[in-house]
Amino acid sequence: MKITAVETVPYAIPYTKPLKFASGEVHTAEHVLVRVYTDEGLVGVADAPPRPFTYGETQASIVGVIERIFAPQLVGEDVFAREWIHGLLHRTVGNPAAKSALDMALWDITGQSCGRSVTELLGGHTDRMRVSHMLGFDEPRRMADEAQRMWDTYGITVFKVKVGRRPVHLDLRVCRALRSALGDKAELYVDGNRGWTASEAAAALREFDELGMTLAEELCPADDVLGRRWLVGQSRIPFVADESATTPAEVTRSLLDGSATAISIKTARTGFTHSQRVLFQCEGMGAEVVMGNQIDARLGTVCTVAFGAAYAASSRRAGELSNFLDMSDDLLTDPLMITDGTLAVRDGPGLGVVIDEDKLARYRQDR
Ligand SMILES: [Mg+2]
Structure with a gap:
């Protein structure tokens, strides 16, 4: 099963109250939804939450590194060649949330393909x-x-x-x-x-x-x-x-x-x-x-x-x-x-989640 496309959707959803701690505070969840598409119609999904005060990633940097560096490397690769794919991602240092979202989306696809939960x-x-x-x-x-x-x-x-x-x-x-x-x-x-x-x-x-x-x-x-x-x-x-x-x-x-x-x-x-x-x-x-x-x-x-x-x-x-x-x-x-x-744990297969497209349209930041 080959990867055909990788999509990043930056979105923002406010918190009902700000979360405060010694290294920073958070008022709005400004995350990136990551979707990996395949030639067999399965789509894997995961979330990338940037934490600039901890890891240096931002919403824009996650979108940028996935769209410009990781997606071109991944398209055409075999979904199940996980270690090979990590070798490709590893050529770029840092960017832990971006890399992790791609990894988890691939596991989601793997679970869906065999009808089993990721757990x-x-x-x-x-x-x-x-x-x-x-x-x-x-x-x-x-x-x-x-x-x-x-x-x-x-x-x-x-x-x-x-x-x-x-x-x-x-x-x-x-x-x-x-x-x-x-x-x-x-x-x-x-x-x-x-x-x-x-x-x-x-x-x-x-x-x-x-x-x-x-x-x-x-x-x-x-x-x-x-x-x-x-x-x-x-x-x-x-x-x-x-x-x-x-x-x-x-x-x-x-x-x-x-x-x-x-x-x-x-x-x-x-x-x-x-x-x-x-x-x-x-x-x-x-x-x-x-x-x-x-x-x-x-x-x-x-x-x-x-x-x-x-x-x-x-x-x-x-x-x-x-x-x-x-x-x-x-x-x-x-x-x-x-x-x-x-x-x-969600009942599988994969992560067992469905994205609400109406809500995604409401909260996405790129349109
Ligand atoms: Mg801690």
């Missing part, structure tokens, strides 16, 4: 994941209210708390408020998005430990090499590398260097193919993983749960699967339902 193709471990909800910067009481609302409405009991503000006390107040409002039955963990120095983070870690936080993510920059290693060495909870370990090589370096003891996997930046490599690498090295969220829309969330549910190691912890709840609308015809704190 079944990848590993088929289970059919759902527990959901973790991310709480962005706000006043302690409002963050506790949001967490309680998520618990009451969706049964979510796992929360990732964004930290990394100065002074450190601001975030410690939030964490104490959440623990006292939600009690011991809630699982809480923190993500600093590199907002603190190593010594600020060390002070916070002591209290995080007392509050029963289960993970600490990117509390200080990994580029502060010795400070970061010093911090991780004294952490009693797993220390997660997220944006500092986005390739198999970076994952190896952070684990061997002692700058992390666990890894966040995001299908939006490593697709399915390289997420597999990262996961297997972590299993081999004895490091835990958590399925992260690149502020994904529904389509990106479908991809995260499709991958996470495929393996025991990636479905053990709750996955970050709820950011789409804050979007005012979406491109998929069917809603995603979080019930009893879990999100089910």
Whole structure:
């Protein structure tokens, strides 16, 4: 089956409330819908969410690199020659979201061609994941209210708390408020998005430990090499590398260097193919993983749960699967339902999604 065309559609859908964290804030989902067409009529689809403050990609750069560089290389290639195709993409450095969307669209086609879901193709471990909800910067009481609302409405009991503000006390107040409002039955963990120095983070870690936080993510920059290693060495909870370990090589370096003891996997930046490599690498090295969220829309969330549910190691912890709840609308015809704190994998084949063409026409930015 040959690739006949690759289409990119930039679109914008506002969030109902801005999402704020130490490395930036997001008001509108300005993503790129990527579709791969084949000579057998099957069409693969995936979403590319640009994160300029983390990876340098923008909506325009994703469209540009796919249209000008990747599409001309891919047209005429065999859909199933995945490793060959990755060799072609690998000639261009960077551009993780653009490459990942192409990879996931190809997996979507592969699933459709054999009538199986992507989860079944990848590993088929289970059919759902527990959901973790991310709480962005706000006043302690409002963050506790949001967490309680998520618990009451969706049964979510796992929360990732964004930290990394100065002074450190601001975030410690939030964490104490959440623990006292939600009690011991809630699982809480923190993500600093590199907002603190190593010594600020060390002070916070002591209290995080007392509050029963289960993970600490990117509390200080990994580029502060010795400070970061010093911090991780004294952490009693797993220390997660997220944006500092986005390739198999970076994952190896952070684990061997002692700058992390666990890894966040995001299908939006490593697709399915390289997420597999990262996961297997972590299993081999004895490091835990958590399925992260690149502020994904529904389509990106479908991809995260499709991958996470495929393996025991990636479905053990709750996955970050709820950011789409804050979007005012979406491109998929069917809603995603979080019930009893879990999100089910879509029934296949492939990713099992249908794009609503009327909504795409309404939100697209190129016409
Ligand atoms: Mg993170």
